[in-house]
Amino acid sequence: MQRDAQRRAAPDRGRTLLGPALALIHTGRAPTRSALTRALDVTRATAGAVTAELEALGLITVDSRPAGGGRGRPSHRLAVDPEGPVVIAGQIHVDGLSVALAGLGGLLEPPVQRPLPAATDPVRMLRAVAQAGAELARASDRRCLGAALALPNPVTEPDGTALAALHFAWPSGTPVADLYDVEVGRADHGPLALDPLPTSIANDANLGALAEYRHGAGRGARHLLLVTSGHRGVGGALVIDGRLHTGSAGLALEVGHLTVDPLGRPCQCGNRGCLNAETDPDALFAAAGLTPDPGRPLLDQARELCRAAATDERARAAVEHVIDRLGLGLAGVANILNPDRVVLSGLHLDLLEAAPERLRAVVAERCLWGRSGRVPIVGAELAHSALVGAAELAWRPYLADPQSVAV
């Protein structure tokens, strides 16, 4: 009996290490086998067995050739397999649809942008993004293992309904997770894709935060607060020790309706002066007394306005007006959550870059810990964080159990 138990123990231990090992390689924290050995606190032989199994599953590559000019015993270099499986990452935003295939390691293939369909009801929109993802999967020679979608509105957990989808006037409570699953199930992903393809769906700010935490400006943070204004409105998210804090029903960190000016601009929620209405691209144009060109993406034009602040007095005044309100909002959230890093993305990243000291000063002035324990405010690093985050969501079951890719 005892011998049987011991015999089972070794492979079971190896199996339980597969997920943690893959997560370390996936997030770049174990670039060599010796780094993996240290991070997992195992023997070299165990680390070797684990990497051999991940390599056999087609998920990583192990390169034992000596590095150029290096001396001493080579440490095997570990990387995600560039020809390994992919997932479909999708995003719906007010300016269009984006889809990309994504391997492990946060590595996106070039995203494809599509205009919104003429009819913006939930089924047509979800069908359009599901079909755009399926086209990419059919054209790829890599196995496709899942699909996930980022939405610009709150998504409830665990049932996956969209609330306050104000940008598209979707009915509150639209069952987006189920509808997306049906549309992905109907699409043809080609012979290399899992059938049925597992699907998942979440809010874009949450996914962006997860992406920055694992692959971008949030690496190494313990309590990461992300605030973003992508296209319209403002989103927020919190990652605590690697896990998204989504609240009891997926609705935490809706920072967009924090009041930063009681007499300010009207918000879609019916109130005035919400962070949404005071710090998004529309607000910046309003502050400058300018009207954006309706034929071009609003975010691109707002970014140009931020850059113009270096030389143009009107742009400068508008940027400072919006920064002061963003600072009020950030200080309020930081006082409640005590993050150890704040990452800004979308237009908020451009505002930070246009006048970093002003924004940091406004936050420090209002923040309880501002002068003594200044929280670092940094810009996002990823170009497509919502897509990278959607890929994280699709990869989640395989990161938990890498052997499940072998089906």
Ligand SMILES: [Zn+2]
């Ligand atoms: Zn509001």
